[in-house]
Each structure stands twice: as C-alpha cells, then as structure tokens.
Amino acid sequence: MYLCMLNSQSPEMEKPPLLFNFKIILLLLTQSLLTTSSHSLNPTTVTFSVTEYGAIGDGIHYDTVSIQTAIDSCPYSIPCRITFPSPGNYLTATIFLRSGVVLNVEPGATILGGPRQKDYPKESSRWYVVLAENATDVGIAGGGVVDGQAEKFVVRYNERKNVMVSWNQTGDCLGDECRPRLIGFLGCKNVKVFNVTLNQPAYWCLHLVRSENITIQDIAIYGDLNIPNNDGIDIEDSNNTVITRCHIDTGDDAICPKSSTGPVHNLTVTNSWIRSKSSAIKFGSASWFEFKHFVFDNITIVDSHRGLAFQIRDGGNVSDIVFSNIKISTRYYDPLWWGRAEPIYVTTCPRDSTSKEASISNVHFINITANSENGIFLSGSKRGLLRNLSFINMNITYRRFTSYAGGFFDYRPGCQELVKHKTAGIMMEHIEGLEVRNVEMRWEKNDLEQWNNPMEFKPSTVNNIHFSNFNSVVYSNSKSSQ
Ligand SMILES: *[C@@H]1O[C@H](CO)[C@@H](O)[C@H](O)[C@H]1NC(C)=O
Ligand SMILES: *[C@@H]1O[C@H](CO)[C@@H](O)[C@H](O)[C@H]1NC(C)=O
Ligand SMILES: *[C@@H]1O[C@H](CO)[C@@H](O)[C@H](O)[C@H]1NC(C)=O
Ligand SMILES: *[C@@H]1O[C@H](CO)[C@@H](O)[C@H](O)[C@H]1NC(C)=O
Numbered sequence: 013m014y015l016c017m018l019n020s021q022s023p024e025m026e027k028p029p030l031l032f033n034f035k036i037i038l039l040l041l042t043q044s045l046l047t048t049s050s051h052s053l054n055p056t057t058v059t060f061s062v063t064e065y066g067a068i069g070d071g072i073h074y075d076t077v078s079i080q081t082a083i084d085s086c087p088y089s090i091p092c093r094i095t096f097p098s099p100g101n102y103l104t105a106t107i108f109l110r111s112g113v114v115l116n117v118e119p120g121a122t123i124l125g126g127p128r129q130k131d132y133p134k135e136s137s138r139w140y141v142v143l144a145e146n147a148t149d150v151g152i153a154g155g156g157v158v159d160g161q162a163e164k165f166v167v168r169y170n171e172r173k174n175v176m177v178s179w180n181q182t183g184d185c186l187g188d189e190c191r192p193r194l195i196g197f198l199g200c201k202n203v204k205v206f207n208v209t210l211n212q213p214a215y216w217c218l219h220l221v222r223s224e225n226i227t228i229q230d231i232a233i234y235g236d237l238n239i240p241n242n243d244g245i246d247i248e249d250s251n252n253t254v255i256t257r258c259h260i261d262t263g264d265d266a267i268c269p270k271s272s273t274g275p276v277h278n279l280t281v282t283n284s285w286i287r288s289k290s291s292a293i294k295f296g297s298a299s300w301f302e303f304k305h306f307v308f309d310n311i312t313i314v315d316s317h318r319g320l321a322f323q324i325r326d327g328g329n330v331s332d333i334v335f336s337n338i339k340i341s342t343r344y345y346d347p348l349w350w351g352r353a354e355p356i357y358v359t360t361c362p363r364d365s366t367s368k369e370a371s372i373s374n375v376h377f378i379n380i381t382a383n384s385e386n387g388i389f390l391s392g393s394k395r396g397l398l399r400n401l402s403f404i405n406m407n408i409t410y411r412r413f414t415s416y417a418g419g420f421f422d423y424r425p426g427c428q429e430l431v432k433h434k435t436a437g438i439m440m441e442h443i444e445g446l447e448v449r450n451v452e453m454r455w456e457k458n459d460l461e462q463w464n465n466p467m468e469f470k471p472s473t474v475n476n477i478h479f480s481n482f483n484s485v486v487y488s489n490s491k492s493s494q
C-alpha cells in the first residue's frame with residue numbers, strides 16, 4: 013500500500029538541470045506508518061533517478077554532475093533514494109552523500125569510479141568514489157555494483173604483486189599508497205550497506221571511520237588478488253558494527269578493525285566467507301586505542317595467508333573477543349604479501365622504542381577447524397601480556413603443500429621482525445592464563461622435518477595454563493606430493 017502524490021514544489025529543493033521537466037515524485041508511505049511502530053516521524057521516502065537528472069550511463073561520459081544534482085535535490089529530513097537504473101555504467105568523480113540519502117544501484121547498473129586524480133577532492137583523506145561525511149541514515153543498496161577500476165591504476169603487472177600508480181606529487185599524500193578508496197563513511201551514524209557488489213577497489217574498499225550503528229549485509233567484495241592494499245572492510249574508530257552474510261575475496265586484509273583516533277567497540281561478524289592473500293580477519297596494525305567486545309561466528313576462511321590475526325603494536329588494549337564456529341584454511345603465498353600461513357596469530361608488542369605496550373585479554377576460540385601450512389602463534393610482550401585465552405573444541409591439521417619456504421616467527425611490523433625458527437604447533441610466550449580443551453592436532457608425516465614440537469613455550473613467560481583432552485598425532489597422507 014503506497015500513497016502517491018504530486019510534489020509540485022518543495023522549498024528545500026534545488027532545481028534539476030535545465031533539460032529536465034519537473035518530475036512526479038513518489039512519496040512512499042513506509043510500512044512503519046502502517047504498523048504501530050515508533051518510526052512514524054519519517055513516514056515518507058522520496059525517490060529520484062539519476063537518469064532524470066541527465067545521467068547517461070555509457071561508462072564513457074562522466075555523470076558526476078547529474079548524480080550529485082540528484083543527491084543535492086533530496087529534501088532535508090526525508091529519506092531519499094537515488095536510483096541508478098539498469099542497464100548503465102555510471103562513470104563518476106567522487107559522489108558526496110548526505111543525511112537521509114541511500115544510493116539504490118539496480119542489478120545491472122554499475123557506478124564506476126574515475127581513474128584520474130582530478131576526479132577526487134584535493135585532500136587525500138577524502139579520496140573515495142562514494143563519500144559520506146558527518147551524515148546520518150545513509151547507505152548503499154539495490155543489487156548492483158560499485159567498481160573502483162583498479163586495473164586502471166596498475167603501472168606494471170607483476171606476477172608477485174602489481175606495481176601501482178601513486179598520487180604523491182602534491183605532497184598531500186606520501187609514499188606508494190596514494191590511491192582512492194572505494195567507499196567511505198566518515199563520522200556517520202546509522203549506516204547501512206546491503207545487497208551490493210563492490211568490485212576492484214584501487215585501494216581500501218569499504219572504510220568506516222569514527223562512525224556508529226553500522227550494518228553491512230549481503231554484500232560481495234571482489235578485489236584483484238595481485239593488487240596491493242585492496243582491503244575489504246576497514247572498521248576504524250567506530251562502534252556498533254554488524255557485518256553479516258558477506259562474501260569477501262581480496263588481495264589485502266578482508267576485515268580489519270583499526271584504532272587511530274578512538275576505540276572500536278562492539279563489532280559482530282557472522283555467516284560470512286573470506287579469502288585473502290593477507291589476513292582474513294586482522295586487528296591492527298594501527299592500534300592506538302581499545303578494541304572491545306567483538307563476536308565472530310560462523311565464518312569460513314579459505315586459502316588465506318593468515319586466518320584470525322591480532323597485530324597490536326601501538327598500545328591499544330584488546331578484550332572480550334569470541335571466535336566461534338570457524339573453518340580456516342591457510343597457506344603460504346609470495347612473501348611480498350603479509351602473513352605466514354598461521355591459522356591463528358595473536359601478537360602484541362611495541363612497534364618501536366616509542367610505542368606503548370598493550371595487553372590482549374579474554375579471547376576465546378570455540379569450535380574451530382583449521383587446515384594449514386603453519387602453526388598457531390601466540391606472542392605477548394613483557395608488559396603487554398596475553399591474558400585468559402582459551403581454545404575449546406578445535407581440530408587442526410598441519411600439512412605443507414606449497415613450496416614457499418617456512419621456518420620463521422613473524423613479529424612484523426616492527427618488534428623483532430622475522431626470526432628464523434622451526435614451526436611449532438602452538439608457539440606461546442608472555443601469557444597469563446590459557447585453557448586448551450578438546451583440541452586435536454594432526455601432522456602430515458611427510459613434512460615432519462619441517463616441524464619442531466606440538467607445543468613450544470618460551471621459558472618462564474607462560475603461567476596459569478590448563479590442558480584437558482589434548483591430542484597430537486602424526487598421520488600419513490599418501491596422496492600428498494611435493
Ligand atoms: C565533519 O565533522 C568533523 C568533526 O566535527 C569536522 O572536523 C569536519 O570538518 C566535518 N566534515 C565536513 C565535510 O563537514
Ligand atoms: C537485492 O536486490 C535485488 C534487486 O532489488 C532484489 O531482487 C534481491 O531480492 C535483493 N536481495 C537481497 C538479499 O536483499
Ligand atoms: C611516489 O610514488 C612512487 C611510486 O610508488 C615512489 O617510487 C616514490 O618514492 C613516491 N614519492 C614520494 C615523494 O612519496
Ligand atoms: C541504527 O541504524 C538503522 C539504520 O541503518 C536504524 O534503523 C536504527 O534505528 C539505528 N539504531 C539506533 C539505535 O539509532
């Protein structure tokens with residue numbers, strides 16, 4: 013049941029481009045008005061189509077002005093949907109969302125990010141194809157695609173890792189990581205990204221910064237596996253984020269909470285599939301403030317360079333984290349990519365001599381199956397202990413199948429860097445409180461010369477440990493080769 017009305021004039025509306033007749037605007041009565049819920053303050057939704065504002069959608073001409081005019085025509089304080097009709101490839105410079113605006117990219121429609129530096133704002137901190145700043149009730153949905161055209165940023169293809177362009181000439185961004193991210197919500201509240209595919213980001217894909225109440229649902233992310241820094245979802249200084257039913261396939265880290273200017277509280281990730289040539293889930297390495305109260309449940313991690321990873325380096329403490337019902341397979345890739353095939357990697361150490369130490373407490377791993385080429389690495393530091401960790405109901409199988417060299421403990425970035433050492437099933441140092449219950453380790457027999465011990469403790473740094481029903485067995489797999 014929708015109520016349709018003619019909206020002749022609205023004082024907040026700016027004029028659409030000259031070419032266009034004023035259109036009928038649909039005011040949709042949302043279900044909240046029809047039911048007795050408390051949402052009736054915002055009973056209507058306005059819908060504009062970018063083609064009504066002149067967008068061509070041929071993938072060649074820039075549609076920036078049409079798209080932005082459509083967005084800026086949204087009346088204030090009424091939910092506004094900006095539709096990208098199918099078929100269409102809408103090439104654009106940065107699109108700025110504002111409060112109440114949800115992009116509705118239809119199946120068969122694609123928003124294409126421009127590949128030129130002049131398509132983006134002057135400040136590199138605002139280089140996104142779609143950018144929302146200080147907005148509430150914003151999002152992207154609709155079943156279509158947002159594409160960053162990463163291939164247009166490749167300077168030289170390389171089978172190990174491509175070399176990318178870096179927009180560092182103005183001095184606003186330095187180094188070799190100066191490229192636009194795909195989508196950014198900075199300082200936003202009530203963010204919803206659902207039912208869209210995010211393709212080929214030139215740099216990070218979906219970046220949530222200083223935001224809160226975020227839902228990311230039913231999205232797919234496809235990053236080129238040879239393009240560096242194309243992280244999937246970076247949750248930075250943001251609270252109350254739910255990520256569910258997502259499929260993330262990226263070269264760089266797939267889900268990556270970071271804290272640079274404030275803490276990250278309440279992150280829940282469920283029912284998702286991940287592959288990453290770096291870490292599937294990684295805390296840090298930017299870790300200046302607290303990470304607290306995270307839940308990860310029912311996640312499948314496939315062929316990743318690292319599975320569940322904590323790379324705490326800057327003094328932010330971590331606590332109250334649960335991983336449950338997780339399947340992991342990790343393997344070695346080219347060492348130009350971060351990770352060393354560890355299924356679980358929990359580390360905290362000061363990045364350099366100026367960094368503070370941080371502890372990681374109350375982290376629980378329950379119902380985990382892992383197949384991997386390397387062991388679990390648990391490494392606290394002298395004044396930054398790992399406290400109260402538990403591993404309950406785990407089956408871990410160790411088997412080498414790539415020919416990349418193993419045999420290192422990886423403390424990077426900073427700390428002791430890479431240390432040559434045989435692989436242990438679980439390596440432990442600087443831990444206070446560890447429970448291992450119902451854990452079975454299996455070792456591929458053919459590879460035994462590469463391993464050290466099922467358990468390795470750094471002497472005098474591990475206290476208060478409890479093992480029950482722990483088994484470690486060698487098996488032979490006649491099919492294994494190499
Ligand atoms: C967003 O809010 C921050 C903090 O108040 C402010 O520094 C920044 O300029 C605002 N950005 C925009 C685009 O309004
Ligand atoms: C995604 O959007 C398309 C088009 O609107 C719709 O047909 C489909 O049901 C949506 N899927 C989900 C999971 O919401
Ligand atoms: C700019 O990027 C190029 C290419 O990655 C790099 O070689 C160069 O050192 C960078 N220059 C500066 C000033 O950051
Ligand atoms: C969180 O955001 C959603 C929209 O994404 C909204 O429906 C919900 O009311 C918000 N919750 C709070 C507590 O603001």
Ligand SMILES: *[C@@H]1O[C@H](CO)[C@@H](O)[C@H](O)[C@H]1NC(C)=O
Nearest residue numbers: 222223224249250251274277
């Ligand atoms: C997140 O919550 C913490 C703790 O309440 C608070 O200090 C911080 O400002 C919040 N961040 C945001 C972006 O709301």
Ligand SMILES: *[C@@H]1O[C@H](CO)[C@@H](O)[C@H](O)[C@H]1NC(C)=O
Nearest residue numbers: 224251252276277278279305
């Ligand atoms: C985190 O979630 C808990 C409820 O689970 C809530 O009490 C707390 O206020 C939330 N923290 C923030 C910073 O919103």
Ligand SMILES: *[C@@H]1O[C@H](CO)[C@@H](O)[C@H](O)[C@H]1NC(C)=O
Nearest residue numbers: 257282283284285310311312
């Ligand atoms: C676990 O997640 C998968 C999607 O990755 C989903 O198909 C399945 O139903 C989920 N299982 C449960 C118990 O929720």
Ligand SMILES: *[C@@H]1O[C@H](CO)[C@@H](O)[C@H](O)[C@H]1NC(C)=O
Nearest residue numbers: 300301302327328329370371
């Ligand atoms: C981390 O915890 C320690 C010990 O409780 C505390 O001294 C330190 O300030 C905390 N760090 C941060 C960034 O909150």
Ligand SMILES: *[C@@H]1O[C@H](CO)[C@@H](O)[C@H](O)[C@H]1NC(C)=O
Nearest residue numbers: 378379380381405406407452
């Ligand atoms: C581990 O394997 C045993 C059988 O060997 C099985 O009963 C148990 O459910 C498995 N646990 C997990 C967490 O996969």
Ligand SMILES: *[C@@H]1O[C@H](CO)[C@@H](O)[C@H](O)[C@H]1NC(C)=O
Nearest residue numbers: 309335336337378379380405
């Ligand atoms: C672990 O798996 C068992 C058996 O499948 C299940 O009963 C239990 O609820 C799971 N625990 C968690 C925390 O999901």
Ligand SMILES: *[C@@H]1O[C@H](CO)[C@@H](O)[C@H](O)[C@H]1NC(C)=O
Nearest residue numbers: 373374375376400401402445
């Ligand atoms: C250790 O973790 C368990 C399980 O979550 C919890 O009950 C207990 O209070 C924790 N101990 C400390 C010292 O925090």
